[in-house]
Amino acid sequence: MSAERQLLIIEDDTAFARTLSRSFERRGYDVLLATQQDEAAxxxxxxxxxxxxxxxxxxxxxxxxxxxxxxHKHNPDMLIVVLTGFASLATAVEAIKLGACQYLAKPSNTDDIEAAFNHVAGATEIELTNRSTSIKTLEWERIHQVLVEADFNISEAARRLGMHRRTLARKLEKQRVK
Structure with missing residues (x-):
């Protein structure tokens, strides 16, 4: 099958990956599944x-x-959408820098993902807000920035943030996006 309709899903939640796969297959995609980077390679x-x-x-x-x-190294023209239950500004920026075309917070469905594939160019019509960023949002973004820097190692991120590991784990559990 041509690369135009071939989709690689890298997702460790097998039930979600299977559901997403079936949904994209119904839309005419040839779907490949991997649970980790080595399998994808x-x-x-x-x-x-x-x-x-x-x-x-x-x-x-x-x-x-x-x-x-x-x-992105394998195919610079590949349209890559990142899905996450741990959305943050820091990881969104890094994903785009590394070659993703879009970044979506879970829960996202096939319609959302396909729309993201079709909306690669930026839009100047996005409304700008006058609202300043809250302290909670700044804290959340800083936590995620450090998590990315620590390769999602909670103990190392807690050390870098100067807080107890359990405190960080509780904060992450409270803010989890499902």
Missing amino acids: VLLREHNPGYAVVDLKLEGNASGLACVQML
Whole structure:
């Protein structure tokens, strides 16, 4: 099948990956599934997908950002959408810098992802707000920035933030995006 309709999904939640896969297959995509970067690299030896969906946080605290980088190196024209339940400004910026075309917070469905594939160019019509950023938002973004820098290692991120590991874990649990 041509790369135009081939999609690689890198997601460690097998139930979600299976559901997403079936939904995209109904839309005419040839879907390849991987749960981690190594599996995706093996698939890329034989396939050249034109699309990819990558979970930001993979099993064992592996970062999907490394997958984005690998996919972009493999095919700079591939349209890559990053999905995450741990959205932050820092990870969104890094994902785009590494080659993703869009960054979506979970829950996202097939319609959202396909719309993201079709909305690659930026839009100047986005409304600018006059609202300043809250302290909670700044704290949340800083926590995620440090998590990215620490490769999602909670103990290391807590050390860098100067807080107890359990305190950081509680903050992450409270703010989890499902």
